[in-house]
Structure formats: structure tokens, C-alpha cells
Amino acid sequence: MRRAFLAGLLAACASAAFAQDKPPLKILVGFPPGGSADVIARLVADALRDDFNPVVVENRPGAGGRIALAAVKAARPDGQTVVVLPSGPMVLFPHVYKKLEYDPVKDFTPVSLIAHFQFGVVSGPATNVKSVAEMLARAKADPKSATYGSPGLGTLPHFMGVLLEQSTGVAMQHVPFQGGGPANTALLGGHIGYKFDVVSETAELHRGGKVRIIAVTGETRDPQVPEVPTLKESGVNMVATAWFAMYAPAGVPADALGRLERAMARAIRHPAMQDKLVKLGYEPVGSTSAELAAAQRADLARWEKPIKATGVTLD
Structure with a gap:
């Protein structure tokens, strides 16, 4: 009995030591529960x-993800607080906001690019357009109808709409809504002709x-x-x-x-994770820090011209 007790005690101590060897990790999400960023996180x-204990996801919604980014910027740089977010706050917002609470390059350490996703050009029942060529022909004939x-x-x-206009030289009319839901309702109701949306959402x-x-x-398709x-x-x-x-x-x-x-590379490249991401409509990546930094720099440069051409600025 005594031997069994000692064996159990040693096993418990070893288990506790193993658990303590795993640092905790807090993942912040700048969007509400149930959305795509939350699901990915x-x-x-x-x-x-397997690499951290415990792992906690904390939603800090608001300001398009900027509240969560501000919290991560202010966190201790010990590798135990991170944020998972879409690319917009890191590559679009610097060109849009007059006063941004953070520098997307200087204030953060890139960890890993999780997945790519693309958008669809969507036509609604008001137009019944079946091709891009037909959409552009109609827009040329009547720009005001190409909403x-x-x-x-x-x-x-x-x-995305601005870039399409610049790529084709065909003007369209942008109609902003307070969120994706109202925009979708307007498209289905025939109040606007088109919408650009994440493919998995449409x-x-x-x-x-x-x-x-x-x-x-x-x-690619x-x-x-x-x-x-x-x-x-x-x-x-x-x-x-x-x-x-x-x-x-x-x-x-660095450590x-x-x-x-390393943990992110293993996680994203695991077949089960790849399968889950693909089913949700994402292209898994699992990059290094340097590869994410390069992708961010490229997209910051890519979006600068089309955004500045619009003259759109936000406070």
C-alpha cells in the first residue's frame, strides 16, 4: 500500500511539474463571439x-478590432498574450484613420499567418447579372445603377469595390451599411445591385x-x-x-x-486543423514570423494607392 501511495504521489508530482512547464496563453479577439475571427481563434x-496551459480566448469587441489591439500593445511582451485578427486592422486602417492608437509594424511582433481567404463579387436579385462582363457593361451604361x-x-x-473600379476604369456607387447583416438584407431585398463578401459567408x-x-x-478558384x-x-x-x-x-x-x-506551425499544419479550416472556406498557411511580416508589408503597400485615391479618412 505504501509503495502504491508513493508511486501515485510521484506520478501526481510529475504531472503537476509537466503542467507547470507549459506557460499560459491568452488569445484576444477584437470581435464578438460567433464571428469568423472568434471561430478561428x-x-x-x-x-x-499541447504547448500551453491554460489557453484562454477573451473577446474584446469594438472599433473594428482596435480595442483588442490596444490591449495586446499594452501587455507584457512575454509571449503569453496574443491577438488573432483579420488583416484589415493591420494593412487598411493605417491608410484610413487619421489617428490610429497603434503602429501596426512597430507595436507588434508577427507570430504566424494562419489562413488566407478570398472574396466573391456577388450580384443580387435586383440585377440578375450572371457575369463580370455583364456587370461592367451595365455599369458603363448607367453608373448610378451599379450600387x-x-x-x-x-x-x-x-x-475591394474601389480596387475593382480602379482595375477596370468603370465607376460604381458604394453604399455603406452598419455591418454585414444589413448589407446582406439590402442585397436580398433588391435595394442594392451587388456586394463584395467573403466567399464562405455567401x-x-x-x-x-x-x-x-x-x-x-x-x-485561383x-x-x-x-x-x-x-x-x-x-x-x-x-x-x-x-x-x-x-x-x-x-x-x-526570441525564445x-x-x-x-513552432506551436502555431504544428497546429495549423496538422491534418485535422487543415481539414477544419478548409471546410470553413479558408486556405491554411501556418507561416513563420518573418513570412507574416513580409505579407503584412506587401499588403500595406498594395492597399495604400487605392485607399488614398478615394480620399476616405476616418477619425
């Missing part, structure tokens, strides 16, 4: 439990015949809607995608960053 959290909705000024869908409506995705914005051509296949020289990524505060030590990098 919770998938990542589950996949990181497209977005979740608001300064959002990725807004600037694929079911497309398959159900309620709207039509007439093109996708990526380099989207497996969720393989019958839909890319903009390049439709004769428009435009490729534009977005991504989800993980960032830590600036100044994270802590290395631990995060």
Missing part, C-alpha cells in the same frame, strides 16, 4: 493546448439561388464554389485576398517567439 486555442454594399466605410469589402446563398457569385478575387471564375479569368487584372494572423506585443524575446512559432 477558438480553433487555434484548442490546437495549442454595391459593404459593412461600412473603410472595410475590406468597400476597398456560398450557401449562392448555392440556394438567392444570390449569384459571379467571380472570386483570388489567384475557390473550392467552395469551383464553378465560379476568378476575376482574372473574367478579364479583369485584379487579385486581392485577405488573411487571419496571430500577433504578440513588440519586444517578445518565447520561437515557442509560439
